[in-house]
Amino acid sequence: MNLPNLLTLSRIPLMFIIVVLMQCRWPGAASLAFVLFLAAGVSDWLDGYLARRRGLVSNFGKLMDALTDKIFVLGLMIALVGNGSLPIYWVLLVLCREFLITGMRMVAASKGVVFAAERGGKQKTVTQLIALGFLLFIPMLRADIAPFLRWDLPPSFAETLYNIGLGLFIIATFFTLWSGYGYFVKYRRIVFEESVS
Numbered sequence: 001m002n003l004p005n006l007l008t009l010s011r012i013p014l015m016f017i018i019v020v021l022m023q024c025r026w027p028g029a030a031s032l033a034f035v036l037f038l039a040a041g042v043s044d045w046l047d048g049y050l051a052r053r054r055g056l057v058s059n060f061g062k063l064m065d066a067l068t069d070k071i072f073v074l075g076l077m078i079a080l081v082g083n084g085s086l087p088i089y090w091v092l093l094v095l096c097r098e099f100l101i102t103g104m105r106m107v108a109a110s111k112g113v114v115f116a117a118e119r120g121g122k123q124k125t126v127t128q129l130i131a132l133g134f135l136l137f138i139p140m141l142r143a144d145i146a147p148f149l150r151w152d153l154p155p156s157f158a159e160t161l162y163n164i165g166l167g168l169f170i171i172a173t174f175f176t177l178w179s180g181y182g183y184f185v186k187y188r189r190i191v192f193e194e195s196v197s
């Protein structure tokens with residue numbers, strides 16, 4: 001197990017820690033959740049950078065990078081549905097797309113073909129992470145930053161940040177569906193044909 005793969009897999013336990021911290025009410029929990037979220041985002045870039053730089057790019061790395069991204073993002077989305085920050089129907093659209101594309105990846109892998117991350121897939125992941133960042137920043141602002149600065153946080157300010165985060169999430173959902181359609185068009189012959197020449 002090399003360093004890029006360890007960084008990739010680290011996002012799974014990080015997701016659980018962040019979700020637990022989101023439920024905690026002690027001072028600093030929301031800030032720690034946000035910092036760990038940023039660390040996971042950096043690891044998503046760093047694992048690919050190190051793999052390319054050290055010549056450690058592998059099919060396992062390509063597959064697990066995409067899979068851990070999905071686990072990390074979907075875990076946070078479900079937690080945000082649980083606390084009322086995200087409407088469930090948008091998350092269900094993302095969930096359906098991710099399961100369908102993961103199923104296609106598995107069928108393709110059984111035929112010796114690995115889907116590398118496409119530009120559209122990376123774009124939707126980045127947009128999802130920015131949207132989730134906004135939604136995780138708001139509790140940190142309310143619970144930790146505003147009390148520390150003794151700032152009477154205007155409700156309209158927090159609401160504006162929330163609307164930006166939700167708007168970005170809706171845009172990310174459209175990117176998610178569009179990139180899923182792109183995968184389907186590009187790889188449908190490999191996935192749905194019984195044999196590949």
